[in-house]
Amino acid sequence: DDAYARPAVWDRITRLKAIVSIPVVGNGDVLTWADAERMAFETGCDAVMVGRGAIRNPWIFRQAMERARGAERPFEPGVADVARFAEDLLDAMIADAPHERAVVGPMKFIARHFLSLHAVTESAIPPLLRANSPDDLRALFRGLETSVASPPIPLRS
Numbered sequence: 001d002d003a004y005a006r007p008a009v010w011d012r013i014t015r016l017k018a019i020v021s022i023p024v025v026g027n028g029d030v031l032t033w034a035d036a037e038r039m040a041f042e043t044g045c046d047a048v049m050v051g052r053g054a055i056r057n058p059w060i061f062r063q064a065m066e067r068a069r070g071a072e073r074p075f076e077p078g079v080a081d082v083a084r085f086a087e088d089l090l091d092a093m094i095a096d097a098p099h100e101r102a103v104v105g106p107m108k109f110i111a112r113h114f115l116s117l118h119a120v121t122e123s124a125i126p127p128l129l130r131a132n133s134p135d136d137l138r139a140l141f142r143g144l145e146t147s148v149a150s151p152p153i154p155l156r157s
Helices: 010-019 033-043 060-068 079-096 100-115 119-130 134-147
Strands: 025-027 047-049
Touching (some): 025 033, 033 060, 079 134, 100 119, 119 134
């Protein structure tokens, strides 16, 4: 009903956890590993469910697990990691599609989200939106991967 217009109300999770004896899974506005950690701490929930946050940051699960295992700073993908992931995802989508061009629209939508992880990849958004074929997308991702030879850029919250 809210159409994501309002922030999730985590105190409802806390109240529910206090009155039921079954496991409670928290959900809502978990966009980073820090959000997942904060939700678990603040609400006392037994598990955290990630939805839209996984589209923007497919590494959120790895990061949360690394933190749970004691890592002070979990893995942060660099631009090359993001570009390789995008190309691998494109290939996987093509393998399951009835026609290669069928993946262009969905891939542009998905890639727009996880490319926003890094400031340097924001310049890739206009060419991404202009891409008309899987080859256009692949060239864009490969260009990103080879153009950046720097250490990982921290994830933005």
